Amino acid sequence: xxxxxxxxxxVGRHICQQLxxxxxxxxxxxxxxxxxxxxxxxxxxxxxxxxxxxxxxLEQAGIAKADLFIAVTDIDEVNLIACxxxxxxxxxxxxxxxxxxxxxxxxxxxxxxxxxxDLLINPDQVVAHEIIRISEVSxxxxxxxxxxxxxxxxxYQIKKDNPICGITLADLKDLRGLYDFVIxxxxxxxxxxxxxxxxxxxxxxxIYVVVRRRDMAAVEDLFNLxxxxxxxxFVIGGGRVGFRVAKxxxxxxxxxxxxEADPIKCEHLAEHxxxxxxxxxxxxxxHDLLSEGIDTADLVVTVTDGDTTNIxxxxxxKYHGAKKCITRISRPDFIPLLGKLGIDVALSPRLVxxxxxxxxxxxxxxxxxxxxxxxxxxxxxxxxxxxxxxxNKPLKSVDFPPGTNLGAVVRxxxxxxxxxxxxxxxxxxxxxxSMKKAVPMTEQFLAS
Numbered sequence: 001x002x003x004x005x006x007x008x009x010x011v012g013r014h015i016c017q018q019l020x021x022x023x024x025x026x027x028x029x030x031x032x033x034x035x036x037x038x039x040x041x042x043x044x045x046x047x048x049x050x051x052x053x054x055x056x057x058l059e060q061a062g063i064a065k066a067d068l069f070i071a072v073t074d075i076d077e078v079n080l081i082a083c084x085x086x087x088x089x090x091x092x093x094x095x096x097x098x099x100x101x102x103x104x105x106x107x108x109x110x111x112x113x114x115x116x117x118d119l120l121i122n123p124d125q126v127v128a129h130e131i132i133r134i135s136e137v138s139x140x141x142x143x144x145x146x147x148x149x150x151x152x153x154x155x156y157q158i159k160k161d162n163p164i165c166g167i168t169l170a171d172l173k174d175l176r177g178l179y180d181f182v183i184x185x186x187x188x189x190x191x192x193x194x195x196x197x198x199x200x201x202x203x204x205x206x207i208y209v210v211v212r213r214r215d216m217a218a219v220e221d222l223f224n225l226x227x228x229x230x231x232x233x234f235v236i237g238g239g240r241v242g243f244r245v246a247k248x249x250x251x252x253x254x255x256x257x258x259x260e261a262d263p264i265k266c267e268h269l270a271e272h273x274x275x276x277x278x279x280x281x282x283x284x285x286x287h288d289l290l291s292e293g294i295d296t297a298d299l300v301v302t303v304t305d306g307d308t309t310n311i312x313x314x315x316x317x318k319y320h321g322a323k324k325c326i327t328r329i330s331r332p333d334f335i336p337l338l339g340k341l342g343i344d345v346a347l348s349p350r351l352v353x354x355x356x357x358x359x360x361x362x363x364x365x366x367x368x369x370x371x372x373x374x375x376x377x378x379x380x381x382x383x384x385x386x387x388x389x390x391x392n393k394p395l396k397s398v399d400f401p402p403g404t405n406l407g408a409v410v411r412x413x414x415x416x417x418x419x420x421x422x423x424x425x426x427x428x429x430x431x432x433x434s435m436k437k438a439v440p441m442t443e444q445f446l447a448s
Contacts, residue, residue: 006052007073010350123349128244160203170197180417184433210407230298236283237304295321386426396420403435
């Protein structure tokens with residue numbers, strides 16, 4: 001597939017890296033020559049210096065032959081104009097990143113449907129939604145739904161005092177009783193492992209578990225983990241993300257304290273929030289935070305515009321006893337480091353937005369894709385074709401590509417946690433954990 005992308009920032013770079021690694025023909029347009037040169041040296045892509053909303057530059061990029069156009073510059077208007085132009089050149093699908101929320105209103109004369117853009121994505125909306133979703137499972141640092149929510153991939157960190165430390169996966173399987181699950185991956189010291197039965201669970205491991213949603217509580221009990229919904233939440237940072245999170249938490253009847261340093265923003269927040277307590281002070285003021293009870297918070301969400309403030313506020317909250325922190329960070333390459341500092345969840349709006357775009361790009365046989373933040377892995381939901389060579393064969397006779405692990409099979413609405421005797425049938429939806437480099441091989445394998 002030929003894909004033209006404009007914008008070589010964090011979102012554009014991440015998309016280029018993923019799609020070029022899957023053997024797509026990628027053309028990247030940007031004004032920054034130095035950044036383009038660096039990306040061209042490291043990735044198998046073609047780069048063009050120039051304005052992505054220029055007809056001449058688009059024609060130089062071969063826009064008329066493109067199957068997909070993605071506009072992710074930092075300027076909304078450039079992204080929208082470029083997508084409109086791409087449609088005029090006959091590009092079938094287009095994606096634009098925009099920050100102005102007016103474009104998402106159904107009443108707006110310039111919403112995605114009227115503009116003819118297939119996907120408009122707002123990073124602030126996406127990251128706020130991600131925060132709300134992760135907050136619902138207090139013990140987890142990652143929660144991803146598959147099969148319309150019937151199957152869940154959950155990430156847990158195993159603390160050193162947890163009794164399952166030192167137990168092999170095979171022994172844990174014997175203890176599970178009536179509840180089926182699969183540990184599809186372990187992240188240990190920054191390395192992602194596709195585990196087998198003889199592998200041990202060690203202290204500070206981050207394990208990824210695929211389980212039926214209805215069995216989550218029982219599986220957590222086996223792991224000596226007990227998730228509860230937050231009752232008291234601190235939100236530090238009253239920007240768009242902070243406001244969205246506070247509003248959603250209010251609707252869930254959660255006690256919300258929102259801390260914002262800007263007095264003008266505080267007035268706006270107080271007017272538009274119903275029950276949240278809005279406080280005007282710096283999110284790094286330990287005395288004020290403690291006097292407001294941050295030491296008893298079930299969840300602290302730090303979403304100011306500064307990475308330093310977010311990281312330090314989270315560390316301060318954890319030091320004083322807050323149970324869980326979700327931290328917004330603009331530099332996704334720092335995410336693996338933050339776990340070692342004791343921060344539970346780190347989210348990059350740019351990376352979350354890029355992953356949402358990638359899910360849209362891969363539609364077709366691939367029903368959904370989730371990139372696991374802080375690891376070199378993805379979870380892919382695919383459909384088994386009736387022409388697949390391994391239809392009606394037991395799983396133990398099927399050699400999946402190295403670096404993959406089958407987590408669940410969904411057949412006619414029924415969730416099957418697979419064993420070696422599970423027979424795969426045409427139409428089955430497979431939820432497969434895969435190292436990123438193995439994703440193309442997995443797709444080819446299922447198409448064979």
